[in-house]
Amino acid sequence: MQKPILYLIPNTLGAQSPIEILSPSTLKSIHSLTSFIAENAKTARAFLKEAGHPVHPSGMEIIELDKHHKNELEEVLELLAKKNNTGLISEAGMPCIADPGAEVVNLAIKQNFRIVPLSGPSSIFLALTASGLNGQQFIFHGYLPVQSAERKEKIKELDQELKKTGFTQIFIETPYRNDGMLQDILNAASLDIRLCIAASLMQDDETILTRKISAWKNETYEIGKRPCMFLLGK
Known part of the structure; x- marks a missing residue:
């Protein structure tokens, strides 16, 4: 049968x-x-x-x-x-x-x-391929904690995991919390690691930027309420 x-x-x-x-x-x-x-x-x-x-x-x-x-x-x-x-x-x-x-x-x-x-677009892999970060070894964490304090603790854990293994750390957030997530990353992550923001993938306003945390902290950037992937890497 x-x-x-x-x-x-x-x-x-x-x-x-x-x-x-x-x-x-x-x-x-x-x-x-x-x-x-x-x-x-x-x-x-x-x-x-x-x-x-x-x-x-x-x-x-x-x-x-x-x-x-x-x-x-x-x-x-x-x-x-x-x-x-x-x-x-x-x-x-x-x-x-x-x-x-x-x-x-x-x-x-x-x-x-x-x-x-069936084959189709995946925001995870589109972001990873364009990030310049380690595409051989990576971990997708889905959503991080909603509360800022817990989220920053989780970001610190991902920071340590990245330094220990070299694995790219990938996660997402509900669009209206994107800018809060970005601020928590900048406050919790080490200055020498890199952050890729991949927003509005495959859209007219697509943005994919990879910079060290130290560089991100030197400018004001707003993601807005767009679908976005966050990637931490070396």
Whole structure:
């Protein structure tokens, strides 16, 4: 018996059309599906329309991830496995990385799905490749603590980890807290390490800057409420 397939569907990082960003093979796989799991049904429908999906939204099944508990998702996947293949749509970039879709994949593996990741943009790797920092060895930490005092302690830990291993330290923040994060980095990190700020990746206002902390402290810079990656390295 053929295994059901869960396709991991990447999204764009901003206002670009999926047709411009995603490969023909990725779009072909998306167009073959009518069942999807997503964080938000409305944005998923908009994405599928922009991706040129041939089926009218009324003919699609979109299950909202945040409206189902783990046990309900298990039941949903059981039903989907009996029907057809399914797509897991990210809100931005690749699914499952700093993304709740990871739990869906874990459950799908347990239910004997074949997992097929589709190619698309990843802000982590776009930032890393353009940073000039160590791309051989790196750690992605996701979100740091929200409170400033705890966040600065975590930044100091990453600073020490960087000095000990040489591994690039990568993390993200909710856009409205970007400038607070930047100030905490400048207050907590050593002057001789480098910070890369990669904001609005693949957008018209894209900014990728890598400088020593000492240089960052000599100027006033505002990231604003833009999607941003932070990277610390040597």
